[in-house]
Amino acid sequence: MATVSQFLFRRRGGASWHWTDIFTWVWLIGGLILMFGPAVWLALSSFKTPAALAEFPPTLLPYVTQQATVEGYDKPLSLYTVTMEDGSTRTLAEIRRIGLVAQMIDPAAPKDIIKVDISKREPVRTVEFATSNYIQPFLAFDFTRYLWNSVFVTTMATLITLLVNSMAAFALSKYKFRGQPLIMMIILATLMVPLGVIMVPLYSIVSALGLVNSLWGVILPTVATPTGVFLLRQYMLTIPDELIEAARMDKASEWQIYWRIVLPLAAPALAVLGIFSVVWRWNDFLWPLIVLSRKELYTLQVGLNIYSGELNVQWHYILAMTVVTMIPVVLVFIFLQRFITTGIAGTGLK
Amino acid sequence: MNAQTPSSAASRLTGALLAPVRYLAGIIDLPLRGLQKVTGLTGMASFFLLPNMAIFTIFVLLPLIMNVIYSMTGGTAIFLDSRTFVGAEQYSRLLDCGSYLDSGTCAEDRFWIATSNTAWFVLLQVPLLLVVALVTALVLNRELKARSFWRAVFFFPVLLSPVVVGLIWRWILQRQGLLNLMLFETVGAQPHTWLTDRFWAFAAAIGVSIWAHVGFYALILLAGLQAIPKDIYEAAEMDGTRPSRVFWRITLPLLMPNLLVVLVLALIRAVQVFDEVYVLTGGGPGTSTMYLIQYIFETGFASQLRNPGLAAAASILMGLVLVVLTLVQLGISRTNERKGQR
Numbered sequence: 211m212a213t214v215s216q217f218l219f220r221r222r223g224g225a226s227w228h229w230t231d232i233f234t235w236v237w238l239i240g241g242l243i244l245m246f247g248p249a250v251w252l253a254l255s256s257f258k259t260p261a262a263l264a265e266f267p268p269t270l271l272p273y274v275t276q277q278a279t280v281e282g283y284d285k286p287l288s289l290y291t292v293t294m295e296d297g298s299t300r301t302l303a304e305i306r307r308i309g310l311v312a313q314m315i316d317p318a319a320p321k322d323i324i325k326v327d328i329s330k331r332e333p334v335r336t337v338e339f340a341t342s343n344y345i346q347p348f349l350a351f352d353f354t355r356y357l358w359n360s361v362f363v364t365t366m367a368t369l370i371t372l373l374v375n376s377m378a379a380f381a382l383s384k385y386k387f388r389g390q391p392l393i394m395m396i397i398l399a400t401l402m403v404p405l406g407v408i409m410v411p412l413y414s415i416v417s418a419l420g421l422v423n424s425l426w427g428v429i430l431p432t433v434a435t436p437t438g439v440f441l442l443r444q445y446m447l448t449i450p451d452e453l454i455e456a457a458r459m460d461k462a463s464e465w466q467i468y469w470r471i472v473l474p475l476a477a478p479a480l481a482v483l484g485i486f487s488v489v490w491r492w493n494d495f496l497w498p499l500i501v502l503s504r505k506e507l508y509t510l511q512v513g514l515n516i517y518s519g520e521l522n523v524q525w526h527y528i529l530a531m532t533v534v535t536m537i538p539v540v541l542v543f544i545f546l547q548r549f550i551t552t553g554i555a556g557t558g559l560k
Numbered sequence: 561m562n563a564q565t566p567s568s569a570a571s572r573l574t575g576a577l578l579a580p581v582r583y584l585a586g587i588i589d590l591p592l593r594g595l596q597k598v599t600g601l602t603g604m605a606s607f608f609l610l611p612n613m614a615i616f617t618i619f620v621l622l623p624l625i626m627n628v629i630y631s632m633t634g635g636t637a638i639f640l641d642s643r644t645f646v647g648a649e650q651y652s653r654l655l656d657c658g659s660y661l662d663s664g665t666c667a668e669d670r671f672w673i674a675t676s677n678t679a680w681f682v683l684l685q686v687p688l689l690l691v692v693a694l695v696t697a698l699v700l701n702r703e704l705k706a707r708s709f710w711r712a713v714f715f716f717p718v719l720l721s722p723v724v725v726g727l728i729w730r731w732i733l734q735r736q737g738l739l740n741l742m743l744f745e746t747v748g749a750q751p752h753t754w755l756t757d758r759f760w761a762f763a764a765a766i767g768v769s770i771w772a773h774v775g776f777y778a779l780i781l782l783a784g785l786q787a788i789p790k791d792i793y794e795a796a797e798m799d800g801t802r803p804s805r806v807f808w809r810i811t812l813p814l815l816m817p818n819l820l821v822v823l824v825l826a827l828i829r830a831v832q833v834f835d836e837v838y839v840l841t842g843g844g845p846g847t848s849t850m851y852l853i854q855y856i857f858e859t860g861f862a863s864q865l866r867n868p869g870l871a872a873a874a875s876i877l878m879g880l881v882l883v884v885l886t887l888v889q890l891g892i893s894r895t896n897e898r899k900g901q902r
Contacts, residue, residue, distance in 0.1 A: 230702075230803065237699045242713050244771070248728045249720075251738050255731065267741050378612035385605035393609070400620055406832050406853040407879040410860045410872045411626035412619060414638045434616035464604040465592040469585050493721035495835045496853070500861055511723040515839055518727055525731070532727045539719045547712050550719070551779055 249536065256529035257339040263525050274338040278303050278317045290314065290331040292324075301334060302326070343530035353531055355506055356513040360492060360535075363428050363509055368487040370433045372480055378434075379442035379476075380468050384454060397436045405497055413500055427501040428509070432491065438483045445479035446472060485546050492538055510535045627879075630872035638868065650873035670865075671874055673847045674855035677762075681851060682830040685766045689826055690819070692774050697781035698811075711782065715775035722772070726839025729768045730755065733840075755841055758848040765837040765849045772836055773829070777822050784818030785811070817896040824889040828882055852878050 257272040277286040287303035302314035312326050347353040421427030457467050495511045518528045633643035658665030663672035732738045733754040743749040754760040796806050834853035843850035860871030
C-alpha cells in the first residue's frame with residue numbers, strides 16, 4: 211500500500227507535498243464539479259418523466275417505474291418487487307393503495323388480490339431516457355419556430371456584423387482622411403454603451419422604422435458593434451500597406467483590394483469576431499424580449515423564459531429545451547474555445 | 561489567433577458555398593469602380609464607412625441623444641412628437657426622498673429599492689468575484705498538466721446564455737432540486753424553497769452571477785500572471801523567500817494593473833446585473849432581487865407601470881455612474897500602457 215501511494219503521489223524532483231499543492235487540486239476538482247455539475251445535472255434531469263421529476267429525493271439517472279397491463283384492468287399497473295412473509299420475493303402489480311396497505315395482484319394470476327404492507331415493496335425501475343421530452347416540444351409547441359428564429363437572427367446578425375464592421379475597419383485602418391480621429395474617438399467612447407442605457411429611445415426608433423415584432427428589429431441594432439470595428443481595425447493595421455500599394459499599381463479597384471486582399475488576410479480576426487458574434491446573438495435576451503411580443507417570433511431564449519415563467523411550469527419540456535439551447539454554445543466551447551480565450555486574453559472583450 | 565489549415569474536403573465545401581458570394585462581389589465591383597472614378601481613392605473610405613456608421617448612428621448615437629430628451633418628457637406615448645415637455649420633473653420625482661436610506665419615504669420607491677439592491681449586489685459580488693477569480697488564476701498559473709483543459713473548465717459557464725444559467729440554477733435550487741438532495745443526504749435537512757426566501761434569493765443571485773462570470777475574469781488575470789517575468793521568481797527562490805512573501809511582494813504588485821482593469825470591468829458589469837437573475841428569481845421574492853436594469857425595463861415597457869420618461873431619466877442616472885467607471889478604466893489602461901512602454 212505504502213509503495214502504491216508513494217507511486218501515485220510522487221512528484222517531479224522528489225519534492226514533498228506542500229499545502230498549496232493540495233489546495234490546487236482541491237480547487238481544480240471542486241471547480242470541475244461546480245462548473246460542469248449543474249449543467250450535467252440539468253442534462254440528466256431533462257431525460258426524466260414528469261413523475262420522476264416530481265420525486266424527492268431525486269435520483270441521478272432517469273428511472274422509470276415498470277408497468278404491466280393486466281387482464282381486467284384498463285390502465286397499466288405499476289410493478290413492485292414485494293418481500294413476502296416467508297422471505298421470498300415476487301413481482302406484483304399494484305391495483306390501489308389504502309393507507310399503509312397496498313392491494314396487489316400477480317400479473318400472471320390476476321384473480322387473487324394480495325394485501326401488502328407498503329414498507330415491504332420496492333418499485334421495479336429501469337433506466338430509461340424520456341426522449342419524448344425532446345420530441346414533444348417540437349411537435350406540440352412552437353419550438354421549431356423558436357429554433358429557426360434563433361438560427362436566423364444569429365446567422366444574419368453575424369454575417370452583417372462581419373461585413374459592415376470589416377468595411378469600416380478597412381476604411382479606418384488603410385485610409386487617411388479628415389474626421390478619422392473623430393470617428394475613432396466616437397467608436398472608443400461608445401465601446402461601453404450598454405443596452406440598459408438606451409433601451410427606451412431605441413425602442414421608439416425601432417418602432418418608428420416598423421421593426422417591432424420583426425426579427426430585423428432584433429438584428430439591426432446589434433450589428434454595428436464598436437467592439438468588432440475596433441478589434442478588426444487593430445488587426446488590419448498589421449497588414450502591410452505595401453500590399454495595397456502593389457494592388458493599386460495593378461489597377462485593382464478599392465473594393466477588390468478590400469475583398470480580395472484585406473479580408474482574406476484578416477481571416478483570423480474575422481474568425482474571432484464571428485465566433486463572438488454567434489455566441490452574443492444566440493444568447494441575447496433582453497432586447498429580443500422587448501422587441502418581440504408575438505409568440506411566433508420568439509427566439510429560443512425568450513421562448514424559454516416565457517414558458518418557464520408560466521404558473522404550471524412544464525419542467526420536463528423546459529429542461530429538454532434548455533439543453534437544446536445549450537448545444538450550439540457547447541459545440542463552440544468544445545471546438546473553438548481556444549479562439550475565444552486568446553481573444554479575451556488579448557483584447558479583454560466579451 | 562492562428563488560422564488552421566483545413567482539410568481539403570472542408571475547404572472544397574466552403575469554396576462551393578462561397579462561390580455565389582464571390583460572384584456577387586465581382587458584380588458589385590463594376591458599379592463601385594464607377595463610384596471610385598467620382599470619389600477618388602480616399603473618397604472610397606466614406607463608402608466603406610457608410611453602412612456601419614449609418615447603422616451605428618441610427619441605433620446607438622441617436623438613442624443616446626434622444627434619451628436626454630425622453631427624460632424631460634411625460635406621458636405614456638412612445639413617439640417623441642406626442643409627448644409633453646415636463647422639464648426636470650422626472651428627475652425630481654426619482655430623487656424625491658424623505659430619507660435616502662429608507663426607500664419607503666421616496667416618491668418613486670421602486671427606483672430606490674432597485675438602487676439599494678444594486679448597491680448591495682455590487683458591494684458583495686465584486687469583491688467575492690475578484691477573490692475567486694484571483695485564486696483561480698493563481699491555481700491555473702501553477703505548473704499544471706493539461707492547463708488548457710482546466711482553464712476551459714472554469715471558462716465553460718461564461719459562454720452559456722443568461723437564460724440557460726438562470727434555468728440551470730432554478731432547477732438546482734428548487735424544492736426537489738440537487739441542493740436539497742445533497743443537504744438531505746448529508747445532514748438530513750428538510751427540503752427548503754431557496755428562491756422564495758429573501759435572504760437566500762439574494763445570496764443565490766450573487767453566487768450564480770459569480771459562477772457565470774468568474775472564468776472570464778480569471779482568464780484576464782491569468783494572462784496578467786503569465787506576463788510576469790519568470791526570472792523575478794527565480795531570483796526570489798534563490799534568496800529563499802517564503803512563498804507568502806513572494807505573493808504579497810512580487811505577484812500582487814505586478815498584477816495590480818490587471819487587477820484594477822478587472823475590478824472596473826466587474827463593477828461596470830455588476831451595476832448592469834439583470835438577465836440571469838431575472839430568469840432565476842424574476843426579481844423576487846417581492847422586490848428583493850430587483851435591480852436597476854429590471855426597474856428601467858419594467859418602467860419603460862411593462863403595461864401597468866409604463867412611464868418611458870421616468871425610465872429614461874433612471875437610465876441616464878445609471879449611465880452617469882457607468883461613464884465615471886469607464887473613464888476610470890480608460891485612465892487606468894492609459895497608465896498601464898505608459899508603464900508598459902517604459
